[in-house]
Amino acid sequence: MRSGRFVASVLDRALRNMWEQRRLHLLALSVMALSLSVVGAFAMVASNLARVRAALGAERVITAFIGAGVDAAGQQRLRGEAAALPGVARVELLAVEEARDRFREALGPHGALLDGLSGDVIPAALVVVAQAEAAPDQMAALAKRLAALVGVEEVAYAAEELERLTTLIRAVELIALAVGALIALVTVIVVSNTIRLTVLARQEEIAIMKLVGATDSFVRLPFVVEGLLGGLAAGAIAIAIVWSLNAAVLGAIGAVAAGALDPIFAVRLSALHASLLVGGGGLLGLVGGLVSVGRFLKVM
Amino acid sequence: MIQLFHVAKTYPGADEYALADVNLNVDKGEFVFLTGPSGAGKTTLLRLLFAAERPSNGQILIGNRNIARLSRRQIPALRRSIGVVFQDFKLIDTRSVFENVALTLDVRGEPRRATRSRVEAVLKRVGLLHKKHAAPRHLSGGEQQRIAIARALVAEPSIVLADEPTGNLDPERSLDIMNMLNDVNARGTTVLVATHDPTLIERFRKRVIALEAGRVVRGGG
Ligand SMILES: Nc1ncnc2c1ncn2[C@@H]1O[C@H](COP(=O)(O)OP(=O)(O)OP(=O)(O)O)[C@@H](O)[C@H]1O
Ligand SMILES: [Mg+2]
Numbered sequence: 371m372r373s374g375r376f377v378a379s380v381l382d383r384a385l386r387n388m389w390e391q392r393r394l395h396l397l398a399l400s401v402m403a404l405s406l407s408v409v410g411a412f413a414m415v416a417s418n419l420a421r422v423r424a425a426l427g428a429e430r431v432i433t434a435f436i437g438a439g440v441d442a443a444g445q446q447r448l449r450g451e452a453a454a455l456p457g458v459a460r461v462e463l464l465a466v467e468e469a470r471d472r473f474r475e476a477l478g479p480h481g482a483l484l485d486g487l488s489g490d491v492i493p494a495a496l497v498v499v500a501q502a503e504a505a506p507d508q509m510a511a512l513a514k515r516l517a518a519l520v521g522v523e524e525v526a527y528a529a530e531e532l533e534r535l536t537t538l539i540r541a542v543e544l545i546a547l548a549v550g551a552l553i554a555l556v557t558v559i560v561v562s563n564t565i566r567l568t569v570l571a572r573q574e575e576i577a578i579m580k581l582v583g584a585t586d587s588f589v590r591l592p593f594v595v596e597g598l599l600g601g602l603a604a605g606a607i608a609i610a611i612v613w614s615l616n617a618a619v620l621g622a623i624g625a626v627a628a629g630a631l632d633p634i635f636a637v638r639l640s641a642l643h644a645s646l647l648v649g650g651g652g653l654l655g656l657v658g659g660l661v662s663v664g665r666f667l668k669v670m
Numbered sequence: 671m672i673q674l675f676h677v678a679k680t681y682p683g684a685d686e687y688a689l690a691d692v693n694l695n696v697d698k699g700e701f702v703f704l705t706g707p708s709g710a711g712k713t714t715l716l717r718l719l720f721a722a723e724r725p726s727n728g729q730i731l732i733g734n735r736n737i738a739r740l741s742r743r744q745i746p747a748l749r750r751s752i753g754v755v756f757q758d759f760k761l762i763d764t765r766s767v768f769e770n771v772a773l774t775l776d777v778r779g780e781p782r783r784a785t786r787s788r789v790e791a792v793l794k795r796v797g798l799l800h801k802k803h804a805a806p807r808h809l810s811g812g813e814q815q816r817i818a819i820a821r822a823l824v825a826e827p828s829i830v831l832a833d834e835p836t837g838n839l840d841p842e843r844s845l846d847i848m849n850m851l852n853d854v855n856a857r858g859t860t861v862l863v864a865t866h867d868p869t870l871i872e873r874f875r876k877r878v879i880a881l882e883a884g885r886v887v888r889g890g891g
Contacts, residue, residue: 375779390764575762581722582821583749584777586742 376588384595391568395600398564402604402654405553406647407611412546413643414612419539423532430459432509432527434496434516445494448521452496455515457508462497496522554654561658565597569663594659601655605648612639612647671698671829671860672719677728679714679884687884688714692728694879694890696862701855702889703871704864706881712864713757715881716831719862720752721745732829750778753822757833757864759814761806761821767793768802771821778825792824795850811838819847823854830854832863836870848874 388395434452436445445463453461500512509527517525569576576589616639639647672695679689689711696702704712717723718730721737730737732748740748753774761770768789775785793799796816806814815838822830832851836844848870855861865871871878880888 373779375781378782379776379779575764578760578762579773579777580746581720581749581754581756581760582774582777583746585746588777 380588380591380595383592384599387568387572387592387596388599391571394564394567395596398561399600399604399607401560402557402601402651403607403611405557406605406608406651407615409546409550409553409650410608410612410639410643410647411615412542412549413646414616414639416539416542416546417640417643419535419542423535423539429527430500430502430509432498432500432513432516432525434498434519434522435524435526436494436496437521437523440494440521444521448519449496451519452498452516455498455512457501457512458498459501460499462499464495464497554650557654558658558661561597561600561655562662565593565659565662568596569593590660590663593663594656597655597657597659597662598652599655601651601653601658602648603651604655605651608647608651609639609644671700671733672696672862673729673731674715674718675729675731677718677725677730679711679718679723680726689718689725689884692881692884692886692890694886696860698860699855699858701852701861701874701876702863703874703876703878704862704881705866705871705878706887707866709883710881711884712866712881713833714884716754716833716862716864719829719831720749720754746777750825751828753825753827753830755815755818755822755830755832755835757837759806759818761814761817763805763807765806766803767798767806767809767817770806770817771824774821774825788824789820792820795823796820797846812840812843815839816843816847819850823850827859829860830862832861834865835863836865836867841869844870845873 434448436448440448442465445465449461449463452458496516498512498516500509513525513527516522579589674692674694677689677692678687680687692711692715704715706712714723718725719732719737721740725738728738733751735744735748737748762773765773771789771793772785775788780788790799790802793802796819798813798816798820801809801813806817809817815835819832819835822832830851835851836847839847844867851861851863852874878889879886
């Protein structure tokens with residue numbers, strides 16, 4: 371058989387089948403697209419959380435707040451003690467005024483709120499920068515040592531949040547995995563049954579094709595292509611759904627929280643996840659197409 | 671060309687033979703009538719020849735192929751060497767007349783352009799070119815039969831099996847069709863026609879193989 375003509379005939383019949391069974395295909399397409407977008411949404415949240423984790427993990431700054439009772443000399447002494455701790459690259463002392471200015475800067479347009487406050491409300495602080503290669507547990511150890519210094523009231527650093535975030539990411543990933551597996555199963559069942567219905571509608575035609583000398587692959591391939599095309603389309607639609615969901619969430623957050631939650635949603639679907647969605651959809655469709663035709667080839 | 675040795679066929683679940691100990695020999699280029707009363711086994715015999723059924727017993731040779739031992743993968747090639755006119759036509763209702771006839775060439779991967787001219791030529795021969803876009807179910811029984819014949823002939827197979835090809839035709843049309851099969855035969859094609867129409871057999875004076883209750887009673891050769 372001439373292969374060009376064979377491919378043309380297969381594509382021809384696949385597209386024709388899809389058009390003639392368009393209601394059925396639309397149904398399967400919706401189910402697949404929705405399933406894949408749920409998986410895609412989980413993937414997106416997970417990769418955003420991972421990005422936040424990476425950012426926090428790279429944060430090497432620990433802030434040690436100094437008690438109000440410590441005088442300027444005490445503050446300088448504390449600075450020296452902190453600088454002597456292992457793993458410390460650099461220490462900066464923020465005086466009361468300086469600390470207030472920085473805080474004011476951080477508050478932006480709301481900075482005027484600070485105007486009525488007396489000096490001791492905003493404590494002086496040591497900004498401790500750890501060495502570049504500091505691992506999260508080294509950061510934790512350093513924070514503990516800083517907290518133990520006499521005169522230091524409190525320490526704050528990003529790695530603390532990191533731990534909570536890591537647990538959250540694990541949970542999201544686990545749920546995504548479970549939901550994804552369940553959805554893949556459901557999708558294969560839906561797709562293979564849909565194609566089985568379209569095959570059923572063509573049972574007689576298949577038998578006749580075989581009687582006039584069609585090979586099994588000649589009969590089977592259009593249905594496999596049907597599944598594949600449907601799956602790829604569902605993957606593409608899922609990407610669009612996840613994408614616009616993300617845009618909507620970003621829009622809503624932008625209005626309410628002025629960018630505070632941006633990091634969590636800033637990354638849209640990654641290219642890897644997007645191609646996985648399309649590839650996964652295609653694969654599911656392919657499998658669905660393959661499993662649904664076999665039985666009807668044994669007609670004669 | 672076609673040889674049967676002690677061929678028997680019992681359908682699954684049936685308790686009587688559809689065919690029992692059939693021996694026959696049809697030479698290349700022969701024209702043979704297969705006759706016998708309804709239920710004698712004519713259709714069953716033809717179905718064995720294009721491997722739509724497996725014999726329960728015996729050997730079937732077509733050319734040098736042993737049909738009884740054919741694997742699934744070898745069946746399409748066998749069927750492409752045989753043009754079959756089915757008793758119940760087996761036309762695809764959702765396809766046009768043209769597409770039904772073209773199917774025989776499509777499954778062979780024939781180029782589209784060649785397919786078009788060959789299909790139109792054969793439709794012209796059966797007098798249905800003007801109906802090529804019609805759906806088979808909108809045609810009369812006789813017209814459907816002629817489409818079935820066109821589909822069997824379009825690929826110019828080396829063997830033509832026709833199961834009651836004139837069953838739904840008026841005498842004049844029957845004659846046309848038989849003349850067509852005769853032409854095909856004159857060009858070297860082996861033709862086997864199952865019929866229980868005695869006037870046809872009388873008129874064409876070919877070799878006759880008679881079946882009765884699954885046995886060859888006359889003309890097995
Ligand atoms: N698929 C089948 N399953 C069971 N029995 C069958 C099947 N097909 C045919 N038979 C039986 O086998 C016998 C031969 O049938 P067949 O169709 O070959 O006869 P025929 O000579 O073609 O008859 P007709 O002239 O009516 O077409 C009959 O008794 C019939 O009932
Ligand atoms: Mg019959």
